[in-house]
């Protein structure tokens with residue numbers, strides 16, 4: 001066989017093999033669903049007897065208030081808004097592809113446009129009590145080809161208890177997608193300013209060592225404090241503002257792995 005023909009045959013065999021393997025795998029693999037609420041929060045869940053499909057209802061169990069908490073996409077996809085005042089209330093459905101879909105019911109508000117492409121961990125709505133419900137909660141479902149499935153989070157199936165406070169789920173959704181590089185501050189009464197200058201207004205004061213995320217750093221006024229001299233300042237994600245690099249718990253005057261603003 002001429003070499004060109006051999007290559008053509010090999011190529012068609014490869015394409016054929018790839019097609020045969022790829023199609024059934026894609027259709028069956030579920031996305032790696034994560035909890036529908038923010039990173040670090042602990043919620044409890046239950047499934048009541050009159051519940052539709054294989055839904056679980058979630059309420060906060062970490063001392064925070066359920067009502068008003070952001071609802072997050074448990075996987076990426078295309079979000080659609082719906083309203084069913086006598087039932088699901090304001091709700092969002094996300095099409096994940098491969099036949100997979102998730103539901104988020106009873107929202108007090110939508111956070112994305114109808115038809116928006118959303119990524120895992122993105123806020124899609126706000127927890128509320130719209131529709132037929134006795135109180136604020138997230139009614140959450142996973143469906144495959146329109147059929148409700150037993151809910152799986154991070155690869156593990158959840159229990160289906162008949163009441164709250166028997167089983168709990170702590171979210172790691174969005175934990176990895178927060179902007180900036182994590183550091184801790186040290187010292188007390190550390191002032192966060194609106195810009196990298198001593199004349200910039202103070203926007204927050206850190207009472208003690210605080211976990212922060214540094215978005216970028218830049219040179220500003222020289223600060224002399226705690227036996228150090230440094231003119232580099234770190235821009236924090238929250239509280240939003242600048243703090244002298246002196247107060248970032250790192251031995252380097254210029255923080256490693258942090259871009260210049």
Ligand SMILES: [Zn+2]
Nearest residue numbers: 055056057139
């Ligand atoms: Zn429900």
